[in-house]
Amino acid sequence: MSHAIAVQVSHVTKIFPVKKGDGVTALAEVSLTVNAGEFVSLIGPSGCGKSTLLRLIADLDQPTSGAVTVFGKPAHQARLDQDYGIAFQSAGLLPWRTVEANIELPLQLHRVPAATRRARVAELMSLVGLSDFAANFRTSSPAACSSGSRLRGRSPRAPSCCSWTSRSARSTR
């Protein structure tokens, strides 16, 4: 991506309506800039709005006011364009597929050719330090892996497709 700014949150307020009263203000006038390639942690007490902010960035919910852009696009458009992936807190791997096959799943759903899928999965497993275990993961179900390995298997599943689609878009320009 050529944009230097990955995520821009501008004066975002999120109020959850309640049956009686003014609603729950989860976020009030929050602004945040995340540059491409930056690693950011949101730290704060329970209920301060961390998950709410992430959900707005991922377009899983909409702000009451303010704006969120991802790679220069409204969050909604960035989601439709699959400009990013989401790695959820729980591994969420399908137990009937090997870890490797779980990482491969988004690429399969996008009908990426098998050889390209295999190369991309190998690249991502190397990125999260799972290459040494690759032979095992080819035949292991997630249940047979350690918790840490399961979580590392979850992480590359998120970018497996979005990176591939943006590469593919670039190569067709």
Ligand SMILES: Nc1ncnc2c1ncn2[C@@H]1O[C@H](COP(=O)(O)OP(=O)(O)OP(=O)(O)O)[C@@H](O)[C@H]1O
């Ligand atoms: N769907 C919802 N409806 C009503 N209130 C909500 C909803 N989602 C979150 N809230 C409220 O918004 C506030 C922020 O919640 P949020 O889940 O973002 O907190 P958090 O910082 O992620 O907390 P934790 O560290 O416990 O995960 C809380 O007061 C929560 O009760």
Ligand SMILES: [Mg+2]
């Ligand atoms: Mg949370």
